[in-house]
Amino acid sequence: MTYKRPESVLVVLYNEHSQVLVMQRNDDPDFWQSVTGTIEAGESPIAAAYREVGEETGVNLSPQSGDIVDCQHVNQYEIRKEWQHRYPPDNFVNTEYVFVTQIPSDSRIILTEHSAYEWLDKPEALARVWSPSNRNAILAFVPEPK
Known part of the structure; x- marks a missing residue:
């Protein structure tokens, strides 16, 4: 078995109305999140961010465009017990690099790893996402509506 690396990206997508795209995981219907991987x-964290956005949403952004912004923020958190078997046995902490990008609300979203998605206002997104690091990123890096 190949273990996952304990390094990941979190990419918060929001639209021109400051609504946040949240997606429901296939393996846990109560777990809603932004793009992660x-x-x-x-691979560099920024390259992973572009790749994961494309893989999870079907929205292909070009690294040359600079659409994805590196928030210069890194989280470390304990890996969920339910997912520990995916990682090396002696590793219990994941390092997560945070990014954000704005995409149009009419972007065609094609889900590959999630069962549903919604565009939510910031307060609704904060209440829906499962992980504290995802909530903190929404709070810190999604602008207030104009």
């Missing part, structure tokens, strides 16, 4: 060996 493991950084592959030899």
Whole structure:
């Protein structure tokens, strides 16, 4: 078995109305989140952010455009017990790099790893997402509506 690397990205997507895209995980219907994913060996966090947005939403952004903003924020948190078997046995902490990007509300979202998605106002998104690091990123990096 190949273990996951304990390094990941969190990419919060929001639209021109400051609504946040949240997605429901296939493996846990109570777990809603922004785009997340493991950084592959030899991959930079920003490259992983672009790749994960494309893989999870079907929205392909170009690294040359600079659409995804590095928030210069890194989280470390304990890996969920339910997911520990996916990681090396002696690793219990994940390091998560935070990014944000604005996409149009009419972007075509194609889910590959989630069963549903919604555009939610900030307070609703904060109440819906499961992880504290996701809530903190929404609070800190999604602008207030104009």
